[in-house]
Amino acid sequence: MSKRDDEPSPEDRLIEKYFRPIATHPGAFGLADDAAAIAPPAGCDLVLTTDGVISGVHFFPDDPPQAVARKALRINLSDLAAKGAEPLAFLMAIALPENFAPGWLEGFARALGEDAAFYRCPLLGGDTDRSPGGVTVHIAAFGSVPHGTMVRRAGARPGDRIVVTGTIGDAALGLVLRRDKTAAERWRLDDAMRQHLLDRYLVPQPRNAIAEALRRYASAAIDVSDGLAGDLAKLARASGVGIDAAVEAVPLSAAARRALAAEPAVIETILTGGEDFEIIAAVAPDKVEGLRAAAASASLEVTEIGVAAAQTREARFLTRDGRALAFKRPSYSHF
C-alpha cells in the first residue's frame, strides 16, 4: 500500500484556508503557483517598497491579530501614498511560531482581506514559514504612477513650503502609554484621548487618499515613519535644502496637546518618536492651496509647518523665541 502523496500538506491547507480567499487578483493564480503575474498598466512606472513588522519590535506580542495585519500592510501603503502612487498589489511573507493559535491567523487574514479590498491592493502571493521566535510579517507592495511622476524625496526647492498631513506624535505617545501605565494619569488624559493615542499606535491611517494630489502639487514628499524631525532631515538631505520648521506650527491632536501641557518634555517624543504615517510634502508657495483643497476633499487636514531654504542641508525646529530645539535622539534607528 502506498501512502498517497497527492494530498495538500498542512502548510498548503493553511494557505488555502486563510489566504486564498483574499488573493482575488487573477494573477495570483489562487496562490497555487510559484509566482504571480501581472500586466503592468501601460505608460506607468512601477513603484516598489518593502517593510516588515516583527513581534517585540514593531508590535506587542499580545496585540490583536487584526491590528498586526493592518499595520503590516498599511506601513507599506503609506510609502506608496508618499510617492504619489496608486496601490496595485502586494506579496506577503509570514512566519508563525509553532504554537500559534488558529484563531490568531483567522483574525489576521480577515483584517488583511478587508484592508486589501478597501485600499484596492490585492494579495498576489506569498511565503509561509515557521518562526523560531514570534510572528514576523514582511510585505512588498507595488503601486503605479504615470511614467516619470513618482514624487521623490529629492525634489524640494528653496522657497517651498513644508506641510504635513493630520497630526504628529500620537502614535509615539500611544506607545509610551503602552509601556508606562502611569503616563495617562500624569498627562491628565480622559478616556477618549487615551484611546485615541493607543489607536494611533496600533493601527496606522495611511494617506493614500491624497496620492494623486501629491503628484500634482508636491515637489517632494516622505512619509513620517522614523519621526517628524528625522524624516524632515532626510527630505532636506536628499533635496539639498535647509528646512526651518516652527515647533508651534506642528499640528497636534487634543490628546497630544494635553500631554504636552502636562509634561513639556514630551515634545521630543512627539517630534522624534515616529510611526505617525503622516506625509511631509514640500510644495511651491502657489500650490499650497491646491494641495490643501484636494486634501480637504478627502477629509484630511494639511498644515504648513516650515519653509525650505538654499542653505545647509539641515532641518531645524525653531521655538517662538528663535531657538533651535536640541534632541537626544533625532530619529528612530534600529541600530
Place this chain on the structure above:
Amino acid sequence: MSKRDDEPSPEDRLIEKYFRPIATHPGAFGLADDAAAIAPPAGCDLVLTTDGVISGVHFFPDDPPQAVARKALRINLSDLAAKGAEPLAFLMAIALPENFAPGWLEGFARALGEDAAFYRCPLLGGDTDRSPGGVTVHIAAFGSVPHGTMVRRAGARPGDRIVVTGTIGDAALGLVLRRDKTAAERWRLDDAMRQHLLDRYLVPQPRNAIAEALRRYASAAIDVSDGLAGDLAKLARASGVGIDAAVEAVPLSAAARRALAAEPAVIETILTGGEDFEIIAAVAPDKVEGLRAAAASASLEVTEIGVAAAQTREARFLTRDGRALAFKRPSYSHF
C-alpha cells in the same frame, strides 16, 4: 546649542555603507527614497515572488554570511526560472540581532552584490530592522516574460513527459550531513562527495539559464523546493493530471548514489527532502529534445523521469517491479 539632526542615523549609515553600493539600478535612487521606481519592459508581464530565509529554520546560525545572502536571493531566482521569467530586480528586508558582527554584514553584502550582478537582478530597495532572534532575510523578486507566456504549474497535459534538471536529493543529504556527523562515514563518502552534498545544501544553483527554453518547450513547470515528490504532486494537482515517475530514472549525483547504495532508506530523503532548486517541467513528447538541447547549451542536464496521464491527480514513484513508494512525509511543510 542645538544638536544637529541632519546627520544620518546609524541605520542610514549601515544602509549607505553596505547596501547602497549594490543598488546600481537608477530606479533604486541610491536607497535614499521611500520606494523604488522602474519602467516595466513594454509588452511584458511582471512575474513576482517572495521567499524568506530564517536563521535556525532555513540555514544554520553559523553558516557563512556569503552563503546566507546567496541562498536568500537564489531561492527567489529559482522561482523566476521555473516560470520562464528573466530577472528584473529585487527588494530585501533584513533583520539583524543587536550584536551582529560588522564583518558578517560585509560578507553578506559583498556576496549579495556578486549574485545580483551575475544574475542581472539588482537590489531596488529594502528595509533594515533589528531582530529579537537570529537573522532573517526576506526577498521579493521580480522578473518579466512576454505577455501571457509565464510557465504555469497548471499547464501539464496527459502524455507530457516529466523531466527534471540536474540531480535530486543532494541538498537534503547535505543537510543530513550537517546534523549527523556519522552519516558521511556510514555512507562511505569520500571528501569530494561529502563536500559536494554540503555545498548543494549551503548554496543553491538556480536554473535561470533555461528560463527562455522553458517558455519555449514546457507546458508546465515548478521548482523543487519542498522535495521532488511533493512538488511533483503539486504540479499534478494544479494541472489535473496523474504523474507516474520511475524511481530508477531520478538523476542522482555520484555522492547520492553512494549514500543510497550504503543505506537504501535514504531514497525517502532524496525524493522528499527538498531544497534541490532544480526544475520539474512537463514537456510534450516532440519538445523534449528541444529542451534537452537548449539546456545542454547551458551545460545543464535534463532527465526524463516520468509521464503525465489523464487519471487521478496523484503523483507516484514506481519501483522497477511496479510498486509505488510510500513516504512517511511526502513533502516539506513548515506546519
